[in-house]
Amino acid sequence: MPPTAAAGYELDPKLPIGAQVYGLLKRMIIGLVFKPNEALSEKELALRLGVSRTPVREALIRLADETLVDVFPQRGTVVSPIRVAEVMEAQFLREALEAAVTRRAAEQPPAALIRDLSRLIDDQHHAANAGRPEDYMPLDEAFHRAISEGTGMPRSWRLIQSVKGQMDRVRFLSLPNKAHMLLLTEQHAEIFKAIETQDPDRAEAAMRHHLKEVLKTIHELAAEMPAIFA
Amino acid sequence: MPPTAAAGYELDPKLPIGAQVYGLLKRMIIGLVFKPNEALSEKELALRLGVSRTPVREALIRLADETLVDVFPQRGTVVSPIRVAEVMEAQFLREALEAAVTRRAAEQPPAALIRDLSRLIDDQHHAANAGRPEDYMPLDEAFHRAISEGTGMPRSWRLIQSVKGQMDRVRFLSLPNKAHMLLLTEQHAEIFKAIETQDPDRAEAAMRHHLKEVLKTIHELAAEMPAIFA
DNA sequence: CGCGGGGATATGCCATGGTAGTATCTCACC
DNA sequence: GGTGAGATACTACCATGGCATATCCCCGCG
Known part of the structure; x- marks a missing residue:
């Protein structure tokens, strides 16, 4: 070997x-x-x-x-160490990008997007109930990716990915439990519903609310494990 | 040599x-x-x-x-050829990013930022009146850069730069004349004023309006010179 | 005992050589 | 004359070797 x-x-x-x-x-x-x-x-x-x-x-x-x-x-x-300031900036930039993309998605949602998102939420529900974070995280990724690419904005996903890295390490530290995964899925469903019903304001707000979820634990984590933070 | x-x-x-x-x-x-x-x-x-x-x-x-x-x-x-769809997407993403950053800048503008922007607008006025596009373009760049970095968001400027490339080729094709440079400077001044007076809504709107200026000529250009477009 | 200098070590950086894959051009063949 | 197969000349891609420089450790000196 x-x-x-x-x-x-x-x-x-x-x-x-x-x-x-x-x-x-x-x-x-x-x-x-x-x-x-x-x-x-x-x-x-x-x-x-x-x-x-x-x-x-x-x-x-x-x-x-x-x-x-x-x-x-x-x-x-x-x-690189996990620099809190940088994570905060990444969060800010990601929110700006994904809020804009989600808004646009809700303005004129392609039929294929509706179908894909619906399917992904179903899968997420199963993975969450099975309590399998290792299955759930790729599905979460796929959901956000689908919104970008399904709206004809492939470059937006690349940009988002490039800022998401720092945040993903934080997400990995706060491994989701079953309840958390169900909560995220609920938020996804809310975003989906707003897109499906072509309600841009609601879609943008739902996405912003959803993205803030990630940061809730970062300060506790920074206190718990100072070694890996800046 | x-x-x-x-x-x-x-x-x-x-x-x-x-x-x-x-x-x-x-x-x-x-x-x-x-x-x-x-x-x-x-x-x-x-x-x-x-x-x-x-x-x-x-x-x-x-x-x-x-x-x-x-x-x-x-x-x-x-x-790469200038792909109109890609330029439009870049414009969309840049607007999302810079609108958010400008809004934040207007919420709590650091004193140093106010000073830098004021100075840059002065310089732009001189370059515009002298009719020197080769002096003006770096100043335009510096203005936008200052807003990002002066608000403590250095990564945002790197992101913006990475999408700006495609747009900059279009800008280069429609080389600004004196009147156009004065118009741009006027828009910069409007953005500056909104930041200085801590008016986030006005700042964001002014930035969005300003960024749309670039795209006004792209469709004419695409018709004029099809060889370099996708 | 503390401090400064010199050498050994390890690193990322640049240059160059060899390989596999693709397009083109040519020539034989139909 | 048109068509297809093969040779050729390119390409980006990966491997490797040599280089300058920054750091660390140890020894000698104060």
Whole structure:
């Protein structure tokens, strides 16, 4: 067995390696496999992933653009700490973007979007009742993504993703329990209903309310585990 | 003299090359030195810039993230055409972001921000009256940047920049004349006044109105020069 | 015992070589 | 003359090697 990192983290030699490494590292950082302030060496990562240093370097540059890693020239690269101010700013920007997109979605919702969202909420309900956060989080992601892309704004989702990283680490720390997942699903349903009934004001308000949910726990968390915060 | 591209486009060997190449290529694409749909070969660019292919490649990857270039694996890289739909989406996203930031700026404007904006508007007035677009455009950029960074939201400016690229090529096509520059300055002054008097609603509205100015000419331009549009 | 300087080490950065894949152009064949 | 198959010349992609620089540790000096 090659010295890969962990199960589910292998990569396919046929597809572009650099992009895969980027996605892999991003998932591992968000999933806290790599802890904040942990050193990441190009050479060591390349060794562990079984690839050369070039695609690793490319991935780290892109991650640095999203401030998920901090690169210090000729010194080293570390997983960025969770900076509260930055998380707050990311939250602010995400809210601005997603509120605008959701509003637009509610103005002229495509039929396919209605169908997809309805389906996703059903799935979320099942995952929540089964108490499976590992199934739920991808569905949550898919819901927000569907609103962006289903409204014909693919770039908005890329932007949102690029700010979401810092927030996702916080979300991962406050792992949702069953009650929380049901609450989120309820909020999704409210957003969906507003889109379906073409009520932009209500849709925007519901989305803003929903996004604020994430931040409720951050200050407690920062007090509990100061080591991984800035 | 080394075979560099053009005057004002050299780079400093002491600073990180990759980042410099990125900024250089971005300016050249926005300034239409490289035309839409023009092929960009890693090898040829490296030759012309007098650097190796590695930093050029890094720059192209980042530009691809902003969709200023399209990379076709194993085939080639081209300057992306100006896609009207994408410009419209960029405009939408930028408006969402900058409206939110401007609103926040007006809620609690730092004294330093007031001072900087006031100064910038003065400078813009002079550049406009002198009829110097090449002086004016950096000042316009600085104005918008100051609002983001002066409100303690540095990441917002990076986000805005990443969507602004497509729009900037359109702006460059419709080079501002003296009257237009004075109009823009007037709009800046209106935004400034709203921030200074801490009137968030007025500030947001003024910013939204201002940003729409850019798009007024795009459809004429698309009809005039179909070759560089998608 | 404290402090400053010099060398060893490790890092990210840039250059270059080799590989696989794609488009094009040419020439044989129908 | 038109069509298809093969050779060729490109491309981006990944691997690897060498380099300058920042840091750390240890030794010597005050």
